[in-house]
Amino acid sequence: MNVASSPGDIGASPPKRAHNSxxxxxxxANGSVxxxxxxxxxxxxxxxxxxxxxxxxxxxxxxxRQSAPLLIVAAAMTFVITTSGIDLSVGSVLALTATxxxxxxxxxxPWPLVVIAMxxxxxxxxxxxxxFIAYERIPAFIVTLAGLSVIRGVALLITGGxxxxxxxxxxxxxxxxxxxxGVPVPALLALVVLVIAYLAFNQTxxxxxxxxxxxxxxxxxxxxxxxxxxxxxxYILSGMAASVAGIILAxxxxxxxxxxxxxxxxxxxxxxxxxxxSLFGGRGTxxxxxxxALTVAVIGNGLILxxxxxxxxxxxxxxxxxxxxxLNFRLFKGATRSR
Amino acid sequence: xxxxxxxxxxxxxGVCKRYGPIQTLDDVSLNLKPGEVLGLVGDxxxxxxxxxxxxxGAVIPDSGTIEIDGKVVxxxxxxxxxAARVEMVYQDLSLCDTVDVAGNLFLGREPRSRVLxxxxxxxxxxxxxxxxxxxxxxxxxxxxxxxxxxxSGGQRQSIAIGRAASFDPxxxxxxxxxxxxxxxxxxxxxxxxxxxxARGVSVILITHRLQDLFLVCDRIQVMYEGRNVxxxxxxxxxxxxxxxxxxxxKFVARSARASRGEAAQP
Numbered sequence: 001m002n003v004a005s006s007p008g009d010i011g012a013s014p015p016k017r018a019h020n021s022x023x024x025x026x027x028x029a030n031g032s033v034x035x036x037x038x039x040x041x042x043x044x045x046x047x048x049x050x051x052x053x054x055x056x057x058x059x060x061x062x063x064x065r066q067s068a069p070l071l072i073v074a075a076a077m078t079f080v081i082t083t084s085g086i087d088l089s090v091g092s093v094l095a096l097t098a099t100x101x102x103x104x105x106x107x108x109x110p111w112p113l114v115v116i117a118m119x120x121x122x123x124x125x126x127x128x129x130x131x132f133i134a135y136e137r138i139p140a141f142i143v144t145l146a147g148l149s150v151i152r153g154v155a156l157l158i159t160g161g162x163x164x165x166x167x168x169x170x171x172x173x174x175x176x177x178x179x180x181x182g183v184p185v186p187a188l189l190a191l192v193v194l195v196i197a198y199l200a201f202n203q204t205x206x207x208x209x210x211x212x213x214x215x216x217x218x219x220x221x222x223x224x225x226x227x228x229x230x231x232x233x234x235y236i237l238s239g240m241a242a243s244v245a246g247i248i249l250a251x252x253x254x255x256x257x258x259x260x261x262x263x264x265x266x267x268x269x270x271x272x273x274x275x276x277x278s279l280f281g282g283r284g285t286x287x288x289x290x291x292x293a294l295t296v297a298v299i300g301n302g303l304i305l306x307x308x309x310x311x312x313x314x315x316x317x318x319x320x321x322x323x324x325x326x327l328n329f330r331l332f333k334g335a336t337r338s339r
Numbered sequence: 340x341x342x343x344x345x346x347x348x349x350x351x352x353g354v355c356k357r358y359g360p361i362q363t364l365d366d367v368s369l370n371l372k373p374g375e376v377l378g379l380v381g382d383x384x385x386x387x388x389x390x391x392x393x394x395x396g397a398v399i400p401d402s403g404t405i406e407i408d409g410k411v412v413x414x415x416x417x418x419x420x421x422a423a424r425v426e427m428v429y430q431d432l433s434l435c436d437t438v439d440v441a442g443n444l445f446l447g448r449e450p451r452s453r454v455l456x457x458x459x460x461x462x463x464x465x466x467x468x469x470x471x472x473x474x475x476x477x478x479x480x481x482x483x484x485x486x487x488x489x490x491s492g493g494q495r496q497s498i499a500i501g502r503a504a505s506f507d508p509x510x511x512x513x514x515x516x517x518x519x520x521x522x523x524x525x526x527x528x529x530x531x532x533x534x535x536x537a538r539g540v541s542v543i544l545i546t547h548r549l550q551d552l553f554l555v556c557d558r559i560q561v562m563y564e565g566r567n568v569x570x571x572x573x574x575x576x577x578x579x580x581x582x583x584x585x586x587x588x589k590f591v592a593r594s595a596r597a598s599r600g601e602a603a604q605p
Contacts, residue, residue, distance in 0.1 A: 203459050205449050208442060212435040219433035222397050223447030224418030282437040 032276020033288045035327050039320060040295045047302030054305050061184055067297035068186035069245030074271040074293045075197035075286060076241035079234045081272050084214045084281025085140040087235060089147030090242040091264030093125055096155040097246030102164035102256030111172040118243045126239025130232035155258035163257035166250060176252025186248045198286045210234060214281025271296050274321050348373045348541040349510055354403030356389055363389045365565040376532060376542040378552035381562035382585055387545045388430060391512045395427035396420030426508035430515045432499040436488035440480055441469035443487050444502050472505045477527060492519035500528060504535060511535060512543045529555050549578050563587050
């Protein structure tokens with residue numbers, strides 16, 4: 001703004017070195033999203049051909065209803081992983097909020113209060129873990145691994161291992177079971193969360209700093225940004241997202257079980273990584289995460305419809321993760337100079 | 340004549356910093372007048388970068404005072420230094436590889452437009468202003484949406500310099516700003532330093548290219564093992580004296596002899 005006169009040319013390079021980008025360049029630049037989109041389409045086409053019931057409206061709505069918790073937590077996990085962090089405790093937070101909401105409803109608390117209390121609990125758990133990660137500099141893997149163990153333990157302790165029923169007449173169950181405008185409510189909740197996550201990730205300074213911290217945290221700090229608070233905040237987001245998932249699950253199943261969400265954190269991380277977000281940080285995409293989560297959900301659903309063993313699901317999912325990432329590394333490399 | 344306090348843009352006194360057993364800075368002072376260009380030289384590990392990071396808020400000193408325009412300041416983070424209009428080009432450039440050119444230039448001060456009280460990035464304004472800044476500085480980068488990882492070393496360095504120089508600084512610190520640059524680009528950086536100092540910006544230039552110091556600096560400060568050892572007005576010194584001060588003993592450097600062969604005899 002104020003450099004009025006500065007002749008010469010810094011960074012001179014011959015003009016027209018960069019040509020206008022074609023669709024192919026765009027595809028390579030967004031290689032991770034393109035490759036998971038291809039996988040998603042292939043999986044959908046295969047199941048449409050080998051089963052009659054896959055490509056029907058009720059089944060598709062059922063898939064989005066069942067995958068709502070995964071979509072919501074994966075959106076938040078995209079922020080965490082993009083800062084080059086990880087949150088292993090989301091499955092345990094889901095179990096804790098599912099059981100506690102059932103317990104509180106049984107104790108006679110009105111449902112809106114229960115929802116608010118659970119969101120606050122998720123945020124508090126996230127803030128506590130985020131404090132150790134961002135301010136005390138303990139690796140996120142260790143902090144959230146401890147969280148995974150402790151939080152699940154608390155849920156088991158509260159219930160004694162039993163699942164707690166939710167009164168089916170309570171309005172609370174509508175969060176998981178009701179339909180609105182022909183769409184399941186959990187799917188609508190997921191849609192709202194995803195739109196907010198997309199805007200926050202791509203269009204706000206917060207999203208920019210999340211990406212920047214993953215790429216070069218010290219550079220962002222030197223630019224005058226409070227990087228520690230941003231890092232703390234992404235764990236608050238993942239904690240709250242896990243509590244929303246816990247509420248939806250308890251409402252849909254009509255009970256809160258302390259064994260809910262075993263291995264859920266791995267599904268979430270798989271969906272995020274499948275979508276093309278780098279575990280090393282600095283590169284994340286909400287769109288890819290949505291496709292990754294839906295691919296995981298479609299595989300589970302399609303294998304059951306095809307009358308194949310549901311135990312094939314983890315095998316197929318794991319194979320696709322490896323192949324998708326491998327394709328991403330091989331086919332679409334060349335978008336960057338290094339790495 | 341104004342009082343001493345008012346004539347200095349920056350006064351650092353008694354700055355100490357210790358990393359474990361190593362006293363990186365030992366009672367170091369630094370004075371800088373408005374519009375002055377100070378060359379800060381010393382061997383590797385002499386404490387130049389640490390001293391400049393203290394002034395930019397990236398390193399918090401153990402003791403010592405910093406005055407800016409006569410006011411005592413205490414920088415607890417780079418944000419404080421930025422607010423006092425101290426900008427720095429870091430030796431490692433401090434760029435985010437996966438963020439685009441405009442995002443790096445505006446990092447930490449993105450133009451925002453509020454919708455329902457929520458701050459959103461004003462991308463159009465950011466890219467338009469980036470284009471203007473790059474053109475004004477003569478930096479050739481085809482697309483402000485390119486990610487920084489796709490740029491050459493010289494272009495990356497230009498962005499780091501442009502970022503520090505473009506937001507109306509009152510003190511500009513440059514730590515090895517010309518390390519990755521070609522000859523013509525080095526000339527452009529030296530021109531930039533002359534242009535900003537003519538506008539009253541105080542500049543601290545850290546470089547190993549001693550001949551550059553004699554082209555743009557008013558004064559040279561030499562550090563040796565964490566201490567100030569000498570300060571010379573540019574007219575009163577020569578490249579071989581500076582070399583001797585840097586290495587801390589009488590030393591006839593070949594680089595010095597090459598430029599002033601007749602004066603370099605022991």
